[in-house]
Every structure is written in structure tokens, then in C-alpha cells.
Amino acid sequence: MTHRIAAELIGTFVLVFFGVGSAVYGIDTIGRLGVALVFGLVLLALAYAFGPVSGAHVNPAVTLGVLLTKGIRGSEAGMFMAAQLVGGILGGAALRGMVSLGGVHDETGGLGTNGWTAPVHVGAALAIEVAMTALFVTVILLTTRCDGAGPFAPHAIGLTLAGMVAVGIPLTGASLNPARSLGPAIFYPPALAQLWVFIVAPLLGAALAVGLIRVIAPVARPSVHVPVHPDGHPHPHEGHTTVTA
Secondary structure, three states: OHHHHHHHHHHHHHHHHHHHHHHHHHHHHHHHHHHHHHHHHHHHHHHHHHHHHHOOOOOHHHHHHHHHOOOOOHHHHHHHHHHHHHHHHHHHHHHHHHHHOOOOOOOOOOOOOOOOOOOOOHHHHHHHHHHHHHHHHHHHHHHOOOOOOHHHHHHHHHHHHHHHHHHHOOOOOOOOOHHHHHHHHHOOHHHHHHHHHHHHHHHHHHHHHHHHHHHHOOOOEEEEEOOEOOOOOEOOOOOEEEEEO
16 A cells, blocks of 8 residues: 555655646746647656556545545545645655755746636636546546556546646636645645635536436446358357457
């Protein structure tokens, strides 16, 4: 268990330090799409590196989704979430150190924290974060099932995160992850007033994702497809089993 907790802590730290860091260090240089691509590529790398260890959730919303689909025990989910939050805070501390002690210019002006300004209002911020997280967690839960995308799941997950970050940056800064929001906000106090949205919305989005899956693809079920010869008759010894959602 210890190595799984460590993988979640380290993985979340890496996601925050490099993902949020790409905005802090270079959003004016690489732009929104560049930042979105960094987030997606970092998560893709983490999925391959830490996926075999802990599943590479690196996000309390993802862990909640896995918990609600009975993929993890409650006690273990609690430890995962705690490790993710600690990893996010350590990532935020490292970013603050880079700016305050390392002489790095913060191109976001707010340590990459999440937030919104007019004309976006709290209802819109809440809605977009719920929607983005719901799509993100849905992709994760479906592509990692036994009937999912197999070895291509990390690519689908990374691309989905990149797309959501590209969409969300001009609206809320694109959270989809309470740990990603909490870490930098602790070291940039003006962001704390709006932080609750980026804690609540991703968790609601995860719950919504589980509800959607129960409706559209509740279980994997076996379906037998038997090859048919040119004469129109099935061969009695060539059946094979595939899985459909």
C-alpha cells in the first residue's frame, strides 16, 4: 500500500509542478494550446509510469469515480485523496519557490491558480467545471475497463485532458482536479475565495460521470461472433468471443 500512496503523491506533484508550471513559466510564450498539451503529455507519461503501480489517478475526482464504481475500497480511496492533496500542495510550494526564490517570472500573475472574472459568473464556472470533469472521468472509467481501449487508454485520457484544458483556460483556468487547484491557491491567497468551486465541481463531475456510465454502458457483456464461410454456414469450430459494452 505504501508504494501506491507514494505513487499518487509523487504523480500529483509532477502534474502540478509541470502542468501548472507550464502556465506560470510560459503561457505568454507557448499559449493556451501549449499549456494544454503539456498537461496532456504529463498525464500520458504518468499513466504509463505509475498506472501499473496505483492506477495513476493523481486527482481526487478520478479516485471518487473509481470508488463509486467499486474499483477501490473506501479506506484506500481516502488515503489516495490525502496523498493527492499533499502532492498538489507540494507542487504549489515548489512553484512558489521557483517564483519567489528562483527569480522566475510568473506569467499568469497568480501562480497558475484557478478562478474567473466578469463576464463569467459563479454559476457558469461551476457548470463548465462539472461538465469538463464529467467528460474527463467518463473517458477514464470507460477506456480503462476490461472492454475499454487497452494500451491506448493513456492516449485517450491525455488527449481528453489536453482538450478540456484548452477549452477551460479562458473561463476558469481549467481545474478538473481539486488537488491541482488547492496546491497553488494555498500559496496565492487571493485565489482562496473561489477555491470552493474547484473542489466541489470536479467531485460533482465525477459523480455525474458514474451516473452517465450506469445509463449508457453499465456493464461489459460477452457477445459471441461466429465466422461465416462463403457458403453461408457457420464453421462449428471457429467461434471466438469478443466483448461489447
